[in-house]
Amino acid sequence: xxxxxxxxxxxxxxxxxxxxxxxxxxxxxxxxxxxxxxxxxxxxxxxxxxxxxxxxxxxxxxxxxxxxxxxxxxxxxxxxxxxxxxxxxxxxxxxxxxxxxxxxxxxxxxxxxxxxxxxxxxxxxxxxxxxxxxxxxxxxxxxxxxxxxxxxxxxxxxxxxxxxxxxxxxxxxxxxxxxxxxxxxxxxxxxxxxxxxxxxxxxxxxxxxxxxxxxxxxxxxxxxxxxxxxxxxxxxxxxxxxxxxxxxxxxxxxxxxxxxxxxxxxxxxxxxxxxxxxxxxxxxxxxxxxxxxxxxxxxxxxxxxxxxxxxxxxxxxxxxxxxxxxxxxxxxxxxxxxxxxxxxxxxxxxxxxxxxxxxxxxxxxxxxxxxxxxxxxxxxxxxxxxxxxxxxxxxxxxxxxxxxxxxxxxxxxxxxxxxxxxxxxxxx
Amino acid sequence: xxxxxxxxxxxxxxxxxxxxxxxxxxxxxxxxxxxxxxxxxxxxxxxxxxxxxxxxxxxxxxxxxxxxxxxxxxxxxxxxxxxxxxxxxxxxxxxxxxxxxxxxxxxxxxxxxxxxxxxxxxxxxxxxxxxxxxxxxxxxxxxxxxxxxxxxxxxxxxxxxxxxxxxxxxxxxxxxxxxxxxxxxxxxxxxxxxxxxxxxxxxxxxxxxxxxxxxxxxxxxxxxxxxxxxxxxxxxxxxxxxxxxxxxxxxxxxxxxxxxxxxxxxxxxxxxxxxxxxxxxxxxxxxxxxxxxxxxxxxxxxxxxxxxxxxxxxxxxxxxxxxxxxxxxxxxxxxxxxxxxxxxxxxxxxxxxxxxxxxxxxxxxxxxxxxxxxxxxxxxxxxxxxxxxxxxxxxxxxxxxxxxxxxxxxxxxxxxxxxxxxxxxxxxxxxxxxxxxxxxxxxxxxxxxxxxxxxxxxxxxxxxxxxxxxxxxxxxxxxxxxxxxx
Numbered sequence: 001x002x003x004x005x006x007x008x009x010x011x012x013x014x015x016x017x018x019x020x021x022x023x024x025x026x027x028x029x030x031x032x033x034x035x036x037x038x039x040x041x042x043x044x045x046x047x048x049x050x051x052x053x054x055x056x057x058x059x060x061x062x063x064x065x066x067x068x069x070x071x072x073x074x075x076x077x078x079x080x081x082x083x084x085x086x087x088x089x090x091x092x093x094x095x096x097x098x099x100x101x102x103x104x105x106x107x108x109x110x111x112x113x114x115x116x117x118x119x120x121x122x123x124x125x126x127x128x129x130x131x132x133x134x135x136x137x138x139x140x141x142x143x144x145x146x147x148x149x150x151x152x153x154x155x156x157x158x159x160x161x162x163x164x165x166x167x168x169x170x171x172x173x174x175x176x177x178x179x180x181x182x183x184x185x186x187x188x189x190x191x192x193x194x195x196x197x198x199x200x201x202x203x204x205x206x207x208x209x210x211x212x213x214x215x216x217x218x219x220x221x222x223x224x225x226x227x228x229x230x231x232x233x234x235x236x237x238x239x240x241x242x243x244x245x246x247x248x249x250x251x252x253x254x255x256x257x258x259x260x261x262x263x264x265x266x267x268x269x270x271x272x273x274x275x276x277x278x279x280x281x282x283x284x285x286x287x288x289x290x291x292x293x294x295x296x297x298x299x300x301x302x303x304x305x306x307x308x309x310x311x312x313x314x315x316x317x318x319x320x321x322x323x324x325x326x327x328x329x330x331x332x333x334x335x336x337x338x339x340x341x342x343x344x345x346x347x348x349x350x351x352x353x354x355x356x357x358x359x360x361x362x363x364x365x366x367x368x369x370x371x372x373x374x375x376x377x378x379x380x381x382x383x384x385x386x387x388x389x390x391x392x393x394x395x396x397x398x399x400x401x402x403x404x405x406x407x408x409x410x411x412x413x414x415x416x417x418x419x420x421x422x423x424x425x426x427x428x
Numbered sequence: 429x430x431x432x433x434x435x436x437x438x439x440x441x442x443x444x445x446x447x448x449x450x451x452x453x454x455x456x457x458x459x460x461x462x463x464x465x466x467x468x469x470x471x472x473x474x475x476x477x478x479x480x481x482x483x484x485x486x487x488x489x490x491x492x493x494x495x496x497x498x499x500x501x502x503x504x505x506x507x508x509x510x511x512x513x514x515x516x517x518x519x520x521x522x523x524x525x526x527x528x529x530x531x532x533x534x535x536x537x538x539x540x541x542x543x544x545x546x547x548x549x550x551x552x553x554x555x556x557x558x559x560x561x562x563x564x565x566x567x568x569x570x571x572x573x574x575x576x577x578x579x580x581x582x583x584x585x586x587x588x589x590x591x592x593x594x595x596x597x598x599x600x601x602x603x604x605x606x607x608x609x610x611x612x613x614x615x616x617x618x619x620x621x622x623x624x625x626x627x628x629x630x631x632x633x634x635x636x637x638x639x640x641x642x643x644x645x646x647x648x649x650x651x652x653x654x655x656x657x658x659x660x661x662x663x664x665x666x667x668x669x670x671x672x673x674x675x676x677x678x679x680x681x682x683x684x685x686x687x688x689x690x691x692x693x694x695x696x697x698x699x700x701x702x703x704x705x706x707x708x709x710x711x712x713x714x715x716x717x718x719x720x721x722x723x724x725x726x727x728x729x730x731x732x733x734x735x736x737x738x739x740x741x742x743x744x745x746x747x748x749x750x751x752x753x754x755x756x757x758x759x760x761x762x763x764x765x766x767x768x769x770x771x772x773x774x775x776x777x778x779x780x781x782x783x784x785x786x787x788x789x790x791x792x793x794x795x796x797x798x799x800x801x802x803x804x805x806x807x808x809x810x811x812x813x814x815x816x817x818x819x820x821x822x823x824x825x826x827x828x829x830x831x832x833x834x835x836x837x838x839x840x841x842x843x844x845x846x847x848x849x850x851x852x853x854x855x856x857x858x859x860x861x862x863x864x865x866x867x868x869x870x871x872x873x874x875x876x877x878x879x880x881x882x883x884x885x886x887x888x889x890x891x892x893x894x895x896x897x898x899x900x901x902x903x904x905x906x907x908x909x910x911x912x913x914x
Contacts, residue, residue, distance in 0.1 A: 002548055002597070003695050005590050010560045013581035014512050039510035040854040041485040042847060070774070073764030078836070080486065080843030082764070099847050101485055126774055133731065133780035133806070140625045140730035140912055198485075243623040274555040274565075284552060287611025290619055310619050342560045349562010349581045356511035356682075357854045 013349055016382060019361060021375045022201040024209065028217045030188035032208045033365055034201035037358050043103040043197030044096075044362040047110060048370065050190040051092045052223035052300070054181055055173075057131075057165035062178045062186075063087040065119050065127040066094065075109050083109070089159040090223060090300040091370070092186065097359075100198040107211040114186050115215055117179075124175045132167040139164075142238060146245045146411040149236045154249055154407045158226045160302055187218030192369050196362040223300045231404060236411040244316040244412035246323065248307040250405045252296055255303075255371050261384040262396035263296075267305050268343040269335050269393070270294050270326060270401060275342055277326050282309065288319040298371060305401060316417040320410065327406075330397035335390050344385045351381055486846040487880040488853070492863070492873050493686035497694065499702040500674025501596075504873050505689030506681040506863055508856075514682035515856035516588035517577040518596065519864035522670035523570045524648030525711055525796075533650015536569040537613055537658060538666050542576065543567065544605035546595040551605060554591055561587050571648065571789060572796045573865060579857050582683035586692055589680070593696035596673060601663040614652045621649060625728040629908055630735030630804055631788045637722050638737045638788075638800060638904040643711045672703035677867050681860040713798060715739050720904040727911035731780070734814045735804045736821075736905040738898050740786065742797035744870055751883055752890035753801050754792060757784040758841040759833050759891065760824065761803070765840055767824050772805070778817055780806040794865040801898070814907055822900060829895035832888035842884040849880050 021035045051059055066072070066085040076083040081098030083106075094113065098106045138144045148163045155161030193212070195204050229251050252267075253260045271278030271294030282292045292309040307327075311319040354360040355378075368377055412418075495503040524535045545551040558565045563580020578588040621627035628649070636645040678697065680689040716739070741749040760768045761784040772779045782805040786792045790802075803821065807813055833841070853859045853876070867873040 002594065003699065005586070005696070007548075007553075007557060007587065007590065010557065010587065011583035013562055013583050017512070037510070039508070040488055040850045042851055042854075070764070070770070074840075077762070077764045077840040077844055080840075080847035082844070097847065097851060099486055099843065123774070126777065129777065129808075130780065133808070136730050137625075140728060142623070241623065243618055273559055275552070275559045280552060283612055284608065287608045288615070290612055290615040310615070312615065312618055342556065345562050346559045347562075349559075349584075350564065352511065352562065352581050353513055353564065353579055356513040356856065359851070359854070 010345065012345070013352055016352060016378065018375060018379045019355065019365070020201070021365065022205055024205045026188065026209055026213055028188045028213065028215055029190065030212055030215065031192035031369065032195075032205055033192065033369060034195040034204040034208075035361065035365065036199065036201050037196055037361055038198045040358055041100050041198050042358060043098055043100045043106070043195060043199060044358055045098075045103075045106060045110065045193065045195050046362055046366045047094045047114075047193045048191060048366060049092045049094075049186060050090070050221065051087055051185060052090060052221050053159060054087075054185055055177070056089075056159070056162060057169040057173045058177045058181045059087045059092065060131055060165060061127055061170060061173055062181055063092060064131055065124060065178060066113060066117070068123060068127050068130065069118065069120065070123065071118070072109065072113060076106070079105055081106060088299070089162070103195070103197070103199055103204065104207060107207060111211045111215070114212075117182055117186075119175060119179060119182070121175060124178070128170050128173070131165075131170040135164060135167050135170070142241055142243070142245055142411055145236060145238070146247050146409055149234070149411070150247045150249060150407065150409045153232070153234060153409055154229075155226050155302070158224065160226060160299065184218065185221070188212070188215045189217045189220045192366075194362055194365045194369065196358055196365065225301050229405075231406055233408040234410075235414055236409060237414040238411055239413050239415065241313070241411065241413050243310050243312055244410060244417055246307070246309040246311070246320060246408070246410050248323070248403075248406045248408045249304045250400055250402070252303045252305045252400055255298065255373055255377070259392070259396050259399070262388045262392040263305070263400050264347065265340060265343045265385065265388055266330060266335065266393045266397040266401055267294050267296055268347060269339045270330055270397070271307060272343070273346055275346070277329065278307075278323065281326060282319060282322055286319070286322065288315045288322070292323075300370070307406075313413055313416045316410075316412055324403050327401055327403045330401055331394065334394040335397070337390055340388070340390050340393055344388070347385055348382050351378070486843065486850065486884070487877075488850055489877045490853075490859070490863070493690065494867070494873065495690045495693065497673065497698055499698065499700055500672070500705065501693070501697050501700070502677040502867060503690060503693040503697075504677060504679045504863055504867055505684065505686045506679065506859065506873075507683075507685055507689075508681065509683050512582045512683050513579060513856060514582040514585045514588075514680060514684050515577060515579045515860035516585060516592060517575060517679045517681070517857070517860035517864055518592045519677050519679070519861065519868055520574045520671055521675045521708070521868055522574055523572040524646075525571050525643045526670065526709060527643070527646070527648075529642045531662075532646045533613070533648065533655050534658065534662070534666060535574060536648060536650070537609065537655055538663060539567045539569045539574050539576075540609040540613055541601055541605060541663055542595050542599050544602065544609065545600035547598040548594050549591070551600070554595070557587050557591060558584075563588070569648070570791060570794060573794060573868060575861050575864070577857050577860060585680065585684050589678075589692045589696050592678065593700065596671060596676065596697065597700045599667060601660050601667065603660055606658065606660055606663060610655055610658065613655060617649050617652055623728070625730065625912070626726060626733065626908070629726065629733065630737075630802060630906060633722065633724060633906040633908070634735055634737050634802065634904060635788055637720050637906055638716070638739070639713060639798065641711060641713050643709055644713060644798060668703065669706050672705055673697065673700050674702060674705040677864040679860045679864040679867075679873075681863060682856045711796070711798065716902050716904060719900050721906075723907040723909060725909045725911045729908060729910040730912045730914065731806060731809065732910050732913075733804065733806050733908040734905060735802055736818065736903050737788070737800040737802045738902050739798055740801050743793070743799065744796060747870075747875070748882065748890075749894070750786075752886050752894040754786055754845065755838070755841050755883065755886045756828070756891055756894045757786065757801065758844060759828065759837060760784045762841065762844070765837060765844075767828070768821060771824065772817060772820060776820075778808060778811045778820070780808055782806075793862055794869065796869055809913070814905070818900070818905065825895050825898045829892050832892045835888070838886070838888060838891065842886055845883045846880045849883070
């Protein structure tokens, strides 16, 4: 009945079409990248400014005040667009999406924001209150508790390890502190702006140079390196929670490292996608968890493989054992050629998917630039993965994915998840 | 494999989130960043003229080729060759509002079972083949439909079509697969609802307040205990009834030609026998005539919230009227434009957030009548509270109903909707889903090409008319009391 079809003959995608990216570094230090994509009449703009070691509460308020400002939002909306600002330990990002015809007006708005910010006094109290209310809300979330515990455990007093600013820190931060931080750190030095959309990229670079060329440079502040990695395990005991949250992290190589492709494939086979060992075991075989997963995380001075699993209290101990078994299993049960082939095909294909939308294209260019990689890195992507052998994957797994290397944090109701003293015998 | 409201134009989280200083988010949730909007109906002469006179580049038109197989399966091909990527989506005309009494959550559970193997495919093979082609897949259950999609490099399109045909022909509905997926769904419900502050709010609380019939008011996730009693016979009967080819649409969008798309559909779907198409349940019910109020305690929530809902026009028979409410949402609570945002969140500081959106689950397109506009607010603790806030809401709505919006305000709102639309439709998964859903619910996927022009054709009069219907006596309001307030 079923029409004949050879499912096993899985086709490979065509060679990647590398986006044509125009690049220019302005005399004031601002790196500018522009690429054309005509699929939709929009322009995406992402300005990324180094913010290492900025005071966290002040930085959050600075970003909040920039996005909240009524006059800014009015102008962005008139262009059919929006503007947002967000900050993490590494960067301040000011991003916008507007109808492509409105790109000149949007860049003019961006220039005003960075060079002559208003931070209206009448609006600052609202920004503080929003930060306070938002913090109260996220502090109620067990997922946030476990993330903070993991970050602190990994990075201690380094900015990456610092918990989110608390409400009182926001209340104690003045508008003057925000203005001072802006004056000192919102500078083109080390910053980059990525533009993607339906416009001529060369003309867009000229436009950026005309608009932002007068933005004055300032000092560069590099992120300090985190201290030595100290593996270990800990429990965040929250009596009464119905779900346990397991989070693990292991150091990974940088994007550009020679063994990065092998590690990326090892992590994929382990827990990076639905066909991975972790998902097939924990979800499809045992039914323990809805979305166990592993992913790679890169910030300026930290590169990690992370593992994440939410599981009801009763199945916690068993699920933790399975995660442990699958991690050690990468060395004991070496990755098969079939597993490697599927992981490689998935990585090759999903890169094309990511570049297929305007927002995905812009985000990918930003991420590459952040890590000092040019668009040529994309061009070598498929070939780098193709060169990896099963032995190299196993070697990378041994080196980077061993549970002994991990920082592990489990948030759970400890009494109920581990009745008696069984936890001392568990792999956790 | 999620229960979802699909796309949201407006956030419906009830709370602004900020994640400052969160250098290394250990929980790297892959948030779907799709934005969406709505609109349909034949443009009238005046609105077409407005659009044609505009020089604004704000739309993209998609070429559509519809086709029907003898077994009743509707096929739609929407070629677009911007990237070598294709979406293959099947939408079935069954959602949680189709569930009969006693079967709460069955549409969603069944969606999980469609990934457990089929005639020519062992369990797990669907994922293996899609991912071997370099693609992604998922299934999502909605109030009025269930969707399955693959997005993959275009070389893999034939695999995707084969896989969807195989499970439409005969999914493996085994006891082992059922038991496993009940566990997985139970975990999903625990994570999304039971153990999450504001989980399911306001949908699960507003539905039984705004509506009376079982179909409209019940919890589409279902209760874990009830789901545990599900049998393979019930699953087989559900499949026979709702998964007939005549009850489905296959949409291929992206890097595939119309000829090849239709040829693939014919090759792999034609031999699936036709079955009777189920009659959709009648879910119409009368509007409220007196205000309804309810309250509940969320033991995990640290801050109060409330949500109000009013019925809106039928999106299918009165798309133009419905779209006026979408614009109205922006005029009321857009972060930049919203009158309520400016007054209540910024000037008076009575709320920390206020949001309006269409659809109980935040799904603007893809819901049938009866549906609603939902306003969600987070009253500031120690502030004047729900009743005073609602009175202010009534005043601002009344002002829009009598004076209408300013021209600049209206232009900004409709331009913003246009931009959000083209941005959302740039994603192939969203484009294929909406094309299929419009074909299913509106009988015409071409609605997708009218959404931008029609939303920009909404007039100040349309807004006045829409605002005038948001009266207190037509409103249902539920208050969330924070059990974890400190």
